[in-house]
Amino acid sequence: MDHIEISKELSAFIEESPSMFHTVEAVRKRLDAAGFRYLPETERWDIEEGDRCYTVRNGSSIIAFRAGRSASGENYSFRICASHSDSPSYKVKAVPELEGPGEYLRLNVEGYGGMIDSSWFDRPLSVAGRILVRDCARPHRISTKLVYIDKDILIIPNVAIHFNREINTGYKYNRQIDLCPLFSAGALKKGAFDEMIAERLDIDSEDILGKDLFLVNRQKPSLWGHDGEFISAPKMDDLQCAFASLRAFIDAENDSGINVYCCFDNEEVGSNTKQGAMSTFLRDVLMRINERLGKTGEEYRRAVAGSFLVSCDNAHAVHPNHPGKTDDVNRAFMNKGIVIKESANQKYTTDAFSRAVFEELCREADIPVQTFANRSDSAGGSTLGNISNMQVSLHSVDIGLAQLAMHSSYETAGAMDTVYAIEGLKKFYETDILIEGMEAELGR
Known part of the structure; x- marks a missing residue:
């Protein structure tokens, strides 16, 4: 083999x-x-x-x-x-968006499992999971749809070392503050997250009834080493x-x-x-x-x-x-x-x-x-x-x-x-x- x-x-x-x-x-x-x-x-x-x-x-x-x-x-x-x-990942909360400061739009997430927080910074991210939707074609029916936004849409930016001199000497991350992914700098407004999900599923955002969505590292698997010894993913x-x-x-x-x-x-x-x-x-x-x-x-x-x-x-x-x-x-x-x-x-x-x-x-x-x-x-x-x-x-x-x-x-x-x-x-x-x-x- x-x-x-x-x-x-x-x-x-x-x-x-x-x-x-x-x-x-x-x-x-x-x-x-x-x-x-x-x-x-x-x-x-x-x-x-x-x-x-x-x-x-x-x-x-x-x-x-x-x-x-x-x-x-x-x-x-x-x-x-x-x-x-x-x-281990971060789950998007039911009310997903945080506005500000300024025109920034961020996602509100919480930890799922025991992840290494620092490994999630400064890399392209997306979201994936399931959505519960109102099935307009069949009244009174709730349906499940899988969704994966196959696109780089988020990043969790590190604080510059000039503002955080302790970053290399044992800094402790606060997930409520440090781990909020950046979604927009002003091009998108509140409600854009659900609209993005609805567009991907070809439904109206008002028909979204529930979400189980998680952050996804977009880096592809890699077979590496001179002799192909290792696989990272x-x-x-x-x-x-x-x-x-x-x-x-x-x-x-x-x-x-x-x-x-x-x-x-x-x-x-x-x-x-x-x-x-x-x-x-x-x-x-x-x-x-x-x-x-x-x-x-x-x-x-x-x-x-x-x-x-x-x-x-x-x-x-x-x-x-x-x-x-x-x-x-x-x-x-x-x-x-x-x-x-x-x-x-x-x-x-x-x-x-x-x-x-x-x-x-x-x-x-x-x-x-x-x-x-x-x-x-x-x-x-x-x-x-x-x-x-x-x-x-x-x-x-x-x-x-x-x-x-x-x-x-x-x-x-x-x-x-x-x-x-x-x-x-x-x-x-x-x-x-x-x-x-x-x-x-x-x-x-």
Whole structure:
């Protein structure tokens, strides 16, 4: 598998995904092309062995599944990969415009997630997300429309160093003051923002009923380095994993059990939403699959007990200028393989059992594996695995791909690691993992 071509595919996926809503659309497009069938949550599901289907919640989370032709046989269980569709950004407030000083028109935004504020200054920006509109063609109906202003329309200007001598010595940004994007210097007047959105959607601005819009870094993905070692782009966390696990899911063939692909929204703000990993979304989908295949509640619980989840969310690479930020030996480097993440305080779900299973899968597929744990004097973040386990409790391992500048508006990762992830996760989806207690057998 050529890492240059895979990086081009990843770049195209990222460019199609300026918001979490667009990410789900990009996933849907690829599932549709692969012959998957959409099942709305509000309708009756008819599922048979051999079916390939997906469902969507809130337009920003998606779960797809592929039932083997002997899915309900001896190894009736679920092989699940989970990633997330959202990235740290700034959300446009309901009343979006700030007037002045003078004839300036600025946008009123608030932080979404834990972004690196300084990385958003002095670069062309736009907005993307969804709009809820009054459907004039169908009275009393409210419709959802995706929007992306594919144009440089905003910038967050730094204060000149002459007015801010502390900028290079530890300045603390105030998001209410420093992070307001400049929209116009006088050519546009109040109301222009909604008019711009309405024009793009070919509707009247009065028909806009609600907005979920986020700032977008307009810088394109870049494959760089003399030998093409690196890929930099917005939203590498977690679109690199979302893309790799999707590609593995679509490519994998396994007639035993059920393969499941999840891409959840709101990981960056805690996942405790109706469409987040803490919601009932995954549990609801798995239970509906179980019911429509004619299985009992007892059989569902047995299947879950024998199932395995790979939580896919990027990992920190050793920083070339600050190697002391990471543990002396439990540390990861770009282009050196899939990172297995561990945490004694259970911020990650990996334990000795799940590590052994996943590492053995990678060894059989000849995929390099690394280990990451935070320094003992440094608090780390959490991710999808331990959160989703609150609703569906099963064996789980947390993995990621090593990257630099996590939560910057432009992040860097190893180009080869995307290939490792696709091949490693494809091996996971194609392997029957027979779990009994704390022992496992990897089938062929």
